[in-house]
Amino acid sequence: MANIWDPEQVVSEKLAKELVERQFPDLSPVTVTTLGEGYDNTVYLVNDCYVFRFPRRQIAVNLLNTEKGLLPKLAGTLPLQIAEPIYFGEPVEKVYPWPFMGYKLVRGNLPGVLTEEKRVESAVVLAKFLRALHDFPVDQAKALGVPPDMLGRLDIGKRKTALLERIDQMEALNLYGNVHNLRRYVEGTGPVALSEQQCLVHGDMHIRNLIVDGHHMVTGVIDWGDVHIGDPAVDLSIIYSFLPKRGWNLFFEHYGRVDDSTKALAKWKAAFTTVSLLMYGHDIGDQEIVEACSQSLDLILEK
Structure with a gap:
């Protein structure tokens, strides 16, 4: 079956250099290094900044x-740091059909495999980050063009078959022993009712969108392409895919009370996203x- 991450167009290092130099001469001479690729974007480091x-x-x-x-x-x-856009590229006819953006670099590394102790150390800062994000005024977010969830990210009935496949x-x-x-x-796991609460959510909180420092503490959150107005469970999924069970209560102490239905949805979203990412x-x-x-x-399946 086709994969949701199959690209329609990929910008090469050579083309990235040409597009950036053409539209942002202040960055010339441009050096381009591949950082990676995700479902939606090809990502390059430009001038190490x-x-x-x-x-x-x-x-x-x-x-x-x-x-x-x-x-x-x-x-x-x-x-936590986020990737702030400061360069706004335009499509170029017959070269590249879409806009692109340049952001301030959030320095650090992806977390990779970590000990439980290191994961628990980030529980508080993750809780404070999500509390602040979810408290951002919804009306203001809508006025800035943030859409509702159009993809049914928490629709267990719709997504369960794909996950089992x-x-x-x-x-x-x-690929996985358990x-x-x-x-x-x-x-x-059957369908779970969505929360009546709607808030600004990152929309794609998983281990490839966290940045850690040299001590493996979470210091940044990147890739905001799935940001929307939706159920907080979408973001709270990071609790189950990043923190061991003994870090959950510490998280909720600083984030605030979350009902059982929202926790169940968050755990489901963590499983769906992690399997897809694997x-x-x-x-x-x-x-x-x-x-x-x-x-x-393994963390998601902890009881």
Whole structure:
């Protein structure tokens, strides 16, 4: 079956250099280094100071425009660094059809495989970050062009079949040792009512969108392409995919009370996202992603 991360267009290092130099001569001479690629964007480090993201799919263009309106307003208001856009590239006829953006670099590393102790150390700052984000005025976010959830990210009934198919693929490829317990959890989870609370959410909180420092503390959150007005469970999923069970209460002490239905939805979203990310890592041959996601799945399945 087709993968949701299959690109429609990929910007090469050579083309990225040409586009940036053509539109932002103040950055010349431009050096370009590949940082990575996600479902929606190809990402390059420019002059060791800026991150440029080039959409890989048409759907990513609207997401980029949402970031353009919102992130400058959020920058400096949250207890973690975020990627603030400062360069706004335009399409070039017959060369590249979509806008692209350059951001201040959030320095650090992706978390990868971490000890439980290191994960727990970030529980408080993650809680304070999400509390501040979810308290951002919804009316202001809407005025800045932030959309509602149009993808049914928490629709268990709609997404369960796709998740089970990916779990079957994982088992066939021998990608995860605890696949039977994972399938049992997914099969035993039915639809859960959404919260009446709607708030500004990052929309894609997972281990590839966190930045850690040299001490493995979370210091930044990147890739805001899925930001929307929605259920807080979408973001609270990071509790289950990043923190061990003994870090959950510490998180909630600083974030605030969360009802059982929201917790159940958050755990489901964590499983769905992590399985998809693990299969993506396998598809592109990145064993580090596979190993990190396997550790996240172990955390999700803790009882």
